[in-house]
Amino acid sequence: MADNILKRLIDWRVGAAMEPHPPNETLLKLQQPFYDLLNKWYFRLEVEGWDRVPDRTCLVVGGHSGGALTMDAWTLVNAWHTHFEGRRPLHGTAHDVLMAAPGLGDYFRAVGVIAANRRSVSAALDRGEDVVVWPGGEVDSMRSWRKRDVATLAGRTGFVKQAIRSGVPILPVATVGGHDTVFVVSEGKWLADALDRVTGLKKTLRGANLPIIAGFPFPVAVEVLPAHVPLPAKIRTELLDPVEVDADPDRADDEAYVQKIYGQVEAEIQAGMDRLAARRTLPVLG
Numbered sequence: 133m134a135d136n137i138l139k140r141l142i143d144w145r146v147g148a149a150m151e152p153h154p155p156n157e158t159l160l161k162l163q164q165p166f167y168d169l170l171n172k173w174y175f176r177l178e179v180e181g182w183d184r185v186p187d188r189t190c191l192v193v194g195g196h197s198g199g200a201l202t203m204d205a206w207t208l209v210n211a212w213h214t215h216f217e218g219r220r221p222l223h224g225t226a227h228d229v230l231m232a233a234p235g236l237g238d239y240f241r242a243v244g245v246i247a248a249n250r251r252s253v254s255a256a257l258d259r260g261e262d263v264v265v266w267p268g269g270e271v272d273s274m275r276s277w278r279k280r281d282v283a284t285l286a287g288r289t290g291f292v293k294q295a296i297r298s299g300v301p302i303l304p305v306a307t308v309g310g311h312d313t314v315f316v317v318s319e320g321k322w323l324a325d326a327l328d329r330v331t332g333l334k335k336t337l338r339g340a341n342l343p344i345i346a347g348f349p350f351p352v353a354v355e356v357l358p359a360h361v362p363l364p365a366k367i368r369t370e371l372l373d374p375v376e377v378d379a380d381p382d383r384a385d386d387e388a389y390v391q392k393i394y395g396q397v398e399a400e401i402q403a404g405m406d407r408l409a410a411r412r413t414l415p416v417l418g
Contacts, residue, residue: 155221155244160213163243167210174364175203175309176418179211181371185303189257190374191295192222192264193397194305195272195283195405197313199345200230200358202273204310204367205266211369212262222262225253227269233357250294257298264305267291274343274355276319280311281409283402285394292393293384295377304372304397306404312365312415314347320354366418368408372400 171177196202205224212222224240225248231237246252248265256263266272272284283306295302320342345353347360375397383389412418 153241153246156242159242160218160244164210164214167206168214171207171210171214175207175313175367176364177207177211177367177369179208179215179369179371182215184371184373186301186374188300189260190262190301190303191253191257191291191298192262192303192305193291194264194266194307194401195268195285196266197273197275197280197307197310198362199274199314199316199343199347199355199360201313201360201362202266202310203313203362203365204307204369205264207367208305208307208369209264220262222264223256225263225265229356236357250290253294254298257294257300265291265294270341274316274319274341275311277311277315277317281308281405283398283405285398285401289390289394292377292390292397295393296379296384296390297381299379299381300377302375302377302393302397304375304400304404305369306372306401306408307367307369308405308408308412309365309367309418313362314345314360316343317346317352318344320344323354363416365416366412368411368418370404370408372404375400 194208196205198204209222209224212220221244224243224245226240226245227248231240231245231247246256246263248269253263253265267288267290268275268284268286269288271286275282275284291302323342323344343355345355345360347353347363349361350359353359375393377383377393378389
């Protein structure tokens with residue numbers, strides 16, 4: 133019964149997030165100096181490849197890291213906002229559980245984050261606004277630290293079908309450093325399985341992991357919602373060559389074609405991550 137109540141609460145909160153919700157411009161302006169400080173001095177962010185961004189609306193696709201606080205995702209969206217001086221919105225996307233969380237979900241909506249589902253993403257793209265998705269979801273953001281430089285799209289091809297149906301190109305993004313902001317000691321699949329046998333929460337939370345992290349301020353913690361302060365790891369990001377998709381919506385049902393595009397995007401992201409990781413001298417320090 134408890135999981136049914138939680139599911140209804142999540143569905144209700146996420147339902148509100150799927151409606152068009154313009155960002156709070158006042159909040160964006162107020163927080164910009166703080167994010168500028170984080171990008172420049174705390175994460176020492178480097179972003180390259182701006183010349184590869186298509187002139188028309190695109191679906192940005194990449195990986196994100198760092199447990200429940202994916203700072204490589206936040207720094208990318210902020211860098212995009214700064215580069216285009218707010219004239220070209222980029223909507224981040226978030227898991228239903230985060231969008232449903234009181235306070236956190238409200239903040240996400242206020243800064244333009246939308247729910248990571250077809251309805252929300254389609255609506256934004258139809259309005260001519262760019263959207264960034266992280267197909268690997270929690271499998272990606274909560275992967276173990278030893279996999280930090282592995283592109284993890286988790287075999288999820290929905291982004292390819294989305295790009296085809298919306299008639300937009302895919303802009304792959306590679307990034308490293310985000311998974312040095314916290315150390316994921318274990319992905320916690322065994323813990324998620326054990327709790328699921330008792331509560332059935334895996335289906336409700338749409339997640340297979342309950343990661344065990346080591347970070348600040350808790351030396352060891354189980355993280356679903358944020359339970360750490362990100363370490364000042366250097367983040368490097370590269371916008372890669374766009375991937376054009378067939379304009380025929382029926383190609384979204386062509387599994388062979390979808391898998392071909394998926395493989396191309398995944399390979400580009402992995403190659404980009406390999407290049408960026410080769411520049412790293414030490415974890416966190418960069």
